[in-house]
Amino acid sequence: MRYLILLSTFYKNALLGELEYRANFVVNVLMSGFWLFWSVFGLQIYFNHTNAMGGWSYDEALVVVGLFFIGHGYMDAFLQPNISLIGDHIRLGTLDFILTKPVNSQFLASMRTISFWRLGDILLGFGIVALALARLHVSVTWSDALIFGLMLVAAAIMLYGIWMLLVTSAFWFVRVDNITELFSAFYEAARFPVSVYRGFMQILLTFIVPIAFITTFPAAALINKLEPQYALMAVALALALFVLSAAFWKFALRFYTSASS
Amino acid sequence: MLKKYLALLRASWQGTLEYRASILIYMLLASMPLVSLAVWLSLAADAPIGNYSSADFISYYLALIFARHMTGAWVSHELDYLIRQGLLSPLLLKPINPIHSQIAAHISDKLFRLPLVLTPIAIAALLIPGVHFDLSPLTILLFLLSLALTFAIIFVSTYCVGLLNFWITHAEAVSELWFGLRLLLGGTLAPIDLLPAPIPQLSVYLPFRYTLSFPVEIIIGRVSGGELALGFAVQLVWLAIFIALYRLLWVRGLRAYSAVGA
Numbered sequence: 161m162r163y164l165i166l167l168s169t170f171y172k173n174a175l176l177g178e179l180e181y182r183a184n185f186v187v188n189v190l191m192s193g194f195w196l197f198w199s200v201f202g203l204q205i206y207f208n209h210t211n212a213m214g215g216w217s218y219d220e221a222l223v224v225v226g227l228f229f230i231g232h233g234y235m236d237a238f239l240q241p242n243i244s245l246i247g248d249h250i251r252l253g254t255l256d257f258i259l260t261k262p263v264n265s266q267f268l269a270s271m272r273t274i275s276f277w278r279l280g281d282i283l284l285g286f287g288i289v290a291l292a293l294a295r296l297h298v299s300v301t302w303s304d305a306l307i308f309g310l311m312l313v314a315a316a317i318m319l320y321g322i323w324m325l326l327v328t329s330a331f332w333f334v335r336v337d338n339i340t341e342l343f344s345a346f347y348e349a350a351r352f353p354v355s356v357y358r359g360f361m362q363i364l365l366t367f368i369v370p371i372a373f374i375t376t377f378p379a380a381a382l383i384n385k386l387e388p389q390y391a392l393m394a395v396a397l398a399l400a401l402f403v404l405s406a407a408f409w410k411f412a413l414r415f416y417t418s419a420s421s
Numbered sequence: 422m423l424k425k426y427l428a429l430l431r432a433s434w435q436g437t438l439e440y441r442a443s444i445l446i447y448m449l450l451a452s453m454p455l456v457s458l459a460v461w462l463s464l465a466a467d468a469p470i471g472n473y474s475s476a477d478f479i480s481y482y483l484a485l486i487f488a489r490h491m492t493g494a495w496v497s498h499e500l501d502y503l504i505r506q507g508l509l510s511p512l513l514l515k516p517i518n519p520i521h522s523q524i525a526a527h528i529s530d531k532l533f534r535l536p537l538v539l540t541p542i543a544i545a546a547l548l549i550p551g552v553h554f555d556l557s558p559l560t561i562l563l564f565l566l567s568l569a570l571t572f573a574i575i576f577v578s579t580y581c582v583g584l585l586n587f588w589i590t591h592a593e594a595v596s597e598l599w600f601g602l603r604l605l606l607g608g609t610l611a612p613i614d615l616l617p618a619p620i621p622q623l624s625v626y627l628p629f630r631y632t633l634s635f636p637v638e639i640i641i642g643r644v645s646g647g648e649l650a651l652g653f654a655v656q657l658v659w660l661a662i663f664i665a666l667y668r669l670l671w672v673r674g675l676r677a678y679s680a681v682g683a
Contacts, residue, residue: 180664187591191598198601205611210468214463349456356463384461 166263167271174273192284199225199351200288214355219295220383221353226288227375228351233281234316235347239323241273242312243340250330257418264411270324289382298383308390311378314398318373321401324409331412343369350375370397425517429525437529444533454489457610471615476551483542483613484554484637485537489609490538491531492572492633496523500583505590509678520580520667526620527576555642563649567636570656575632577648577663582635587674608634614643631656 178184203225207218216224248268249255258268293300300308326339333339346369349357354372355364367371373394380386434675461478464470473481503509503519535617546552554663582599604610606620606629613624613634624630625648635652638644644652 187594191594194598194601198605202605202610205616206464208617209615210464213460339446342449345449346454348453349459351456352460357459358463361459401544 163263163267166268169345170272171274175276178276185277189280192281196229196284196288199228201323202351214353214357216353216355216385219292220379221384222292222295223379223382224271224353225288225351226285226290226292227379229285229288230312231285231315231319231347231374233283233285234277235319235323235344236281237275237278239270239320240340241275242270243327245272246270246327247330250416253417256299257414259416265413266324266406270320270421289379290389293382293391296383300382304382304384307386308378308381311391311394312371314394315374315378318394318401321398321405322369324405325401326407326410328405331415347371347374351377373397411416426521426525428574429522430529433522433526433529434501434532436526437533441533444530445537448490448534448537452502453604454609461611462580468472470599471612473612473615476549476553480546480552480641481637483545483552484640485543485608485633487538488568488633488636490534490577491568492676494527494572494576494579494669496527497532497578497579497583498593499523500580500650501596502587504586505582513675520671523580524576526531552643560639564636564640567639567653567656570653570660571632571636572641574628574656574660577660577667578628578632581663581666581670584670584674587670587677603629603632605629607632607674608637613638625651626655631659672676 200222203218203221203412206213207221209218214219246255249258249269255269259265322343323340326343329339346365349365350371354362354376357365362372374392377386377390377394381391458478461470461473461482462475465473465475465478469477469506501510501511509519512522516600546554578599579596582592582596585595606613606616606624606627608630613630614621616624624634631652635644635656636653639649
């Protein structure tokens with residue numbers, strides 16, 4: 161409960177800060193519109209030459225594009241601003257201010273702020289998903305929706321875990337902006353159903369850098385393409401990544417050398 | 422001027438070596454073409470797409486990755502930082518236009534990357550059956566020439582976008598727009614001749630082809646004769662346009678520039 165109050169205070173502060181820069185909102189909306197056009201037109205280019213991509217039709221692949229936007233918006237809104245703050249704290253030695261507060265340090269460091277304008281990408285993503293589902297004439301049952309919701313939450317936790325693992329390595333590497341960009345580069349592959357990739361790539365993107373669980377499998381849940389074991393795997397993977405990130409954070413704190421004393 | 426450049430290059434080279442780890446990571450970041458390649462390979466598994474077989478797609482994207490590494494420019498971010506923080510002021514006091522040290526920094530970055538990119542691409546080209554480049558001396562010469570022009574266009578146009586920071590606070594959005602359009606229409610997402618009509622026809626005159634695709638088309642042997650001459654002519658015209666734009670923006674921008682605290 162205390163954590164929820166803290167979180168709402170953080171987000172209120174962030175919103176007040178962003179309201180000062182309203183032009184950013186307009187620019188962000190325009191850029192989101194541009195990338196939306198880009199993604200849909202890009203997908204269209206491939207489908208001008210084929211009817212199916214890795215066994216997915218155009219409208220089915222469009223669901224994946226929608227989830228790509230949702231994941232992208234989530235990372236930009238919730239993870240990216242905090243991650244860059246943590247990087248600064250570690251590099252400049254100001255993490256002291258977080259460690260000395262009477263709340264869980266990982267919570268405080270990783271939930272401190274939010275980029276409100278980026279939430280637009282999430283809405284846009286859901287819009288694409290809804291449009292694609294309407295074009296597919298699939299009726300989503302309550303149980304499908306439930307599994308989809310579960311997989312989305314699992315995806316959010318997985319992304320959180322991956323980003324925390326990456327940023328925690330800053331205790332040793334000091335500069336992490338490139339490391340997080342490395343993940344963003346991998347995330348580009350999440351635009352398409354994972355079945356497009358072959359052999360080792362598919363295994364890599366499913367289990368090692370599990371971006372298939374972020375876009376392909378939640379999309380599959382909506383259109384009756386999901387093999388049920390992947391839903392269970394998603395939950396297990398999300399839990400594992402979360403526990404791992406928390407353990408790694410605790411371990412890494414022992415190596416933190418402040419700059420102030 | 423040559424002596425000045427040698428000094429600038431020596432300094433840039435030191436900087437490049439200092440940040441070698443970052444550069445290695447940035448090199449791994451160029452994954453966008455690999456994603457496109459993977460999609461095309463899956464589509465071309467059974468039958469060729471247009472006039473591209475699987476091996477043609479691999480040749481195309483290997484050349485494209487090489488060209489991308491040799492022509493990339495990040496100078497708009499640099500200018501964004503310099504202008505916004507007022508750090509341009511001390512550079513203006515130097516007896517040399519700040520653009521030259523940026524050019525030197527980019528050249529030393531390319532020299533550092535050259536062996537690192539060329540080695541894996543050469544190995545891949547030898548190991549993967551059917552990969553084919555047109556490696557006659559004349560083609561290599563034309564490829565290098567168009568590669569240099571491509572870099573010049575990307576560099577000067579990105580510099581122009583960076584100079585917009587003199588007037589607007591969201592030049593980064595313009596930079597993103599320019600980058601996105603180049604990915605879409607410059608050959609990264611798909612070879613230009615696989616884009617829907619009339620884009621391939623228009624591309625001969627639009628700038629996007631000359632920011633990546635053109636040298637790639639040369640080295641895989643898909644452009645020759647009159648088309649080749651026309652390509653070089655249009656590429657030169659675009660370079661001239663961007664250079665003129667740079668001159669205009671630089672002179673006007675300096676008048677608009679007011680740094681704080683200097």
